[in-house]
Amino acid sequence: MKHTLSVLVENNPGALSRIAGLFSGRGFNIESLCVAATLDPTLSHLTLTTSGDDLIIEQIIKQLNRLVDVYKVVDVTEEGAYVEREMALIKVKAEAETRAEILRMCDIFRCKVVDVSPRTYTVEVTGPKTKIDAVVELLKPIGIKEIAKTGVIAMSREKKSL
Amino acid sequence: MAKMAGKQMFVEALKREGVQVIFGYPGGAIIDLYDALDQDGTIKHILVRHEQGAAHAADGYARASGRVGVCLATSGPGATNTVTGIATAYMDSVPIVVFTGQVPTALIGNDAFQEVDIVGITRPCTKHNYLVKDVKDLPRVIKSAFYIARTGRPGPVLVDIPKDVQNAKAEFNYDEEIKLRSYNPVLDPHIKQIEKAYHLFEHCKRPILYVGGGAVISGAHEEVRELAELIHAPVAMTLMGLGAFPGTHPLNIGMLGMHGTYCANMTMANSDLILAIGARFDDRVTGKVDAFAPHAKIIHIDVDPTSIQKNVKVDIPIVGDCRKALQKLIKVIADNGRPTETWKEIFSPWWEQIHAWEKRHPLGYKKDPNVIKPQFVIETLYGMTKGRAIITTEVGQNQMWTAQFYKFDSPRSILSSGGLGTMGYGLPAAIGAQMAFPDRLVIDIAGDGSIQMNIQELATAMEQRLPIKIVILNNRFLGMVRQWQELFYDRRYVATDFTFTPDFVKIAEAYGATGLRATRPDEVEDVLKKGLETPGLVIMEFVIAREEGVFPMVPAGKATTEMLLV
Numbered sequence: 001m002k003h004t005l006s007v008l009v010e011n012n013p014g015a016l017s018r019i020a021g022l023f024s025g026r027g028f029n030i031e032s033l034c035v036a037a038t039l040d041p042t043l044s045h046l047t048l049t050t051s052g053d054d055l056i057i058e059q060i061i062k063q064l065n066r067l068v069d070v071y072k073v074v075d076v077t078e079e080g081a082y083v084e085r086e087m088a089l090i091k092v093k094a095e096a097e098t099r100a101e102i103l104r105m106c107d108i109f110r111c112k113v114v115d116v117s118p119r120t121y122t123v124e125v126t127g128p129k130t131k132i133d134a135v136v137e138l139l140k141p142i143g144i145k146e147i148a149k150t151g152v153i154a155m156s157r158e159k160k161s162l
Numbered sequence: 163m164a165k166m167a168g169k170q171m172f173v174e175a176l177k178r179e180g181v182q183v184i185f186g187y188p189g190g191a192i193i194d195l196y197d198a199l200d201q202d203g204t205i206k207h208i209l210v211r212h213e214q215g216a217a218h219a220a221d222g223y224a225r226a227s228g229r230v231g232v233c234l235a236t237s238g239p240g241a242t243n244t245v246t247g248i249a250t251a252y253m254d255s256v257p258i259v260v261f262t263g264q265v266p267t268a269l270i271g272n273d274a275f276q277e278v279d280i281v282g283i284t285r286p287c288t289k290h291n292y293l294v295k296d297v298k299d300l301p302r303v304i305k306s307a308f309y310i311a312r313t314g315r316p317g318p319v320l321v322d323i324p325k326d327v328q329n330a331k332a333e334f335n336y337d338e339e340i341k342l343r344s345y346n347p348v349l350d351p352h353i354k355q356i357e358k359a360y361h362l363f364e365h366c367k368r369p370i371l372y373v374g375g376g377a378v379i380s381g382a383h384e385e386v387r388e389l390a391e392l393i394h395a396p397v398a399m400t401l402m403g404l405g406a407f408p409g410t411h412p413l414n415i416g417m418l419g420m421h422g423t424y425c426a427n428m429t430m431a432n433s434d435l436i437l438a439i440g441a442r443f444d445d446r447v448t449g450k451v452d453a454f455a456p457h458a459k460i461i462h463i464d465v466d467p468t469s470i471q472k473n474v475k476v477d478i479p480i481v482g483d484c485r486k487a488l489q490k491l492i493k494v495i496a497d498n499g500r501p502t503e504t505w506k507e508i509f510s511p512w513w514e515q516i517h518a519w520e521k522r523h524p525l526g527y528k529k530d531p532n533v534i535k536p537q538f539v540i541e542t543l544y545g546m547t548k549g550r551a552i553i554t555t556e557v558g559q560n561q562m563w564t565a566q567f568y569k570f571d572s573p574r575s576i577l578s579s580g581g582l583g584t585m586g587y588g589l590p591a592a593i594g595a596q597m598a599f600p601d602r603l604v605i606d607i608a609g610d611g612s613i614q615m616n617i618q619e620l621a622t623a624m625e626q627r628l629p630i631k632i633v634i635l636n637n638r639f640l641g642m643v644r645q646w647q648e649l650f651y652d653r654r655y656v657a658t659d660f661t662f663t664p665d666f667v668k669i670a671e672a673y674g675a676t677g678l679r680a681t682r683p684d685e686v687e688d689v690l691k692k693g694l695e696t697p698g699l700v701i702m703e704f705v706i707a708r709e710e711g712v713f714p715m716v717p718a719g720k721a722t723t724e725m726l727l728v
């Protein structure tokens with residue numbers, strides 16, 4: 001099963017490679033990884049998606065916690081209510097006949113066109129992974145020239161915080 | 163506060179940590195630290211002959227004494243030479259701090275002469291590591307390094323110090339308490355879990371205490387004994403656990419695992435309750451995991467939560483220091499009042515069964531009047547030393563025969579590379595142990611292969627006048643690998659047969675030590691006796707039966723009940 005982990009880690013050099021190294025060294029898989037500093041500049045927030053059965057996820061969380069630099073680990077998937085976002089920039093072929101269709105789709109999915117050139121539109125789409133996948137699927141037939149995606153970032157709902 | 167150079171901070175910090183001896187090898191990137199050590203003159207430095215030796219010696223010092231071992235190496239090749247020693251300490255949870263010199267900060271990343279990213283290289287095999295980029299951080303980093311190395315589940319910590327940082331100046335403040343908000347090992351076990359564990363004991367009929375290295379590390383040997391005697395339960399140990407419970411105790415059923423006793427493995431396999439104490443269910447102990455102890459409930463005490471539930475499913479996890487956990491468990495049992503006599507009675511059918519297993523296949527070997535059996539050498543050595551010695555081992559058959567035929571009554575009396583299985587560990591570890599205990603008898607039991615992996619450390623031992631005794635069981639084979647080839651590869655002895663072996667007696671003499679050799683069984687006693695009595699370093703070579711095997715043996719990947727017997 002897929003799990004999204006929220007990790008607070010000391011903003012120290014090497015902390016990220018320690019985490020990445022833990023996954024590769026122990027044969028766990030990282031599906032996506034997003035990191036940035038938090039309001040407290042000494043801590044970084046890292047969202048990591050991975051998959052495995054309960055025992056593997058338990059090991060991953062314990063192993064992360066064992067790292068001297070890791071402050072806190074929360075399995076937001078396990079906590080229940082959480083929001084999850086991913087962003088993609090998609091450069092699509094835009095010819096006279098398809099321009100209107102692209103714009104219509106952007107409208108339906110609340111995407112933004114952030115760059116226009118004589119032959120392309122660049123579309124920004126934000127949302128849960130499923131939405132991004134849907135947009136990509138719809139744009140594919142029109143012709144995707146390039147795509148850049150962030151990994152997932154996530155947060156528990158309500159008062160729960162890291 | 164007066165300013166101090168990094169190199170002086172280094173010396174000062176080590177003194178504050180109570181470091182008396184360090185093991186190392188110099189070079190350009192660490193020359194300043196050496197100079198400062200010498201200027202100060204309080205800390206003894208042992209010059210090894212290879213940095214791997216320095217790391218193992220620091221490790222041996224730590225395992226024997228329970229203190230943090232320290233080693234020192236220059237940048238680049240000096241640093242990489244310590245890696246095997248670091249990984250060895252990591253696998254067996256040994257607290258060492260390794261200081262390495264680094265090229266000046268301005269050159270880092272430029273492929274400078276003797277530059278290597280040692281922090282990157284050792285990331286997976288250290289508990290934590292540091293590159294110090296600013297001399298202001300140095301005191302805090304060194305203090306944290308020692309703190310991290312010795313607390314929780316101990317382990318190696320590396321501190322990489324660039325040459326310019328060694329010479330830069332800053333204020334030295336070492337009094338601040340170390341608080342690492344992201345590092346808080348849990349030492350106090352949860353009483354609810356202890357009570358649940360007790361409850362399982364109340365209902366079990368066939369318990370076993372499965373004791374590992376964590377029991378030694380936490381100093382829980384008295385508690386293990388108290389608990390075992392209180393409820394009259396059998397105790398089996400892992401290689402790392404040997405000595406955590408007296409090897410001569412009637413409740414001891416021997417070592418577990420691949421080369422464990424038939425009795426210990428059968429007892430574990432048929433138990434209905436396993437209490438694992440600082441043991442990690444290593445594959446060498448469980449054998450095929452699916453077939454492991456099918457009827458047992460498992461209670462697992464470990465200070466490292468990742469050890470719990472890693473290899474087998476556990477019913478009652480107890481995170482905490484083994485000693486504290488056992489103290490609490492003993493109290494709960496004592497408070498609930500079932501007297502030892504009652505436990506004895508309840509477990510008496512279980513003991514009948516255990517004794518039957520013991521009788522069916524006791525540890526043993528076929529005696530031979532014409533050729534020396536290695537087991538006989540170890541037995542005789544045990545008879546002469548009666549467990550007074552600190553024994554280090556190399557890796558291979560020599561290690562397993564030692565574990566099987568020498569009885570360890572006290573903790574920290576066997577130093578052996580368990581997790582990594584590092585050939586070449588024993589001699590430098592013996593140097594470390596002898597430095598920690600100058601007056602004790604320290605013996606390295608070696609194979610002819612392993613001893614050649616760090617044989618250069620004979621010079622270190624001689625230079626320091628360490629009276630280490632080395633027992634070489636010479637089969638002119640990489641014996642343990644040969645044994646696998648014999649059993650599982652149709653006796654194709656590929657790359658295990660030494661066609662050339664040096665004359666170990668002459669080697670001893672070349673180093674200025676004493677060399678003795680036995681080639682016939684009737685010489686064994688004399689050589690051991692003479693070797694132990696001769697002052698100074700002695701190599702005793704025993705030319706043993708070439709194709710002797712270690713038995714019993716659980717073939718890799720098999721259930722522990724599928725043992726090959728003698």
Ligand SMILES: Cc1ncc(C[n+]2csc(CCOP(=O)(O)OP(=O)(O)O)c2C)c(N)n1
Nearest residue numbers: 558559560583585609610611612640641642
């Ligand atoms: C550094 C290292 N290299 C290789 C091995 C694999 N290995 C395990 S046991 C063994 C043979 C050891 O031979 P020897 O030291 O002669 O001891 P014996 O088994 O004959 O007692 C080898 C090569 C190892 N454990 N460590």
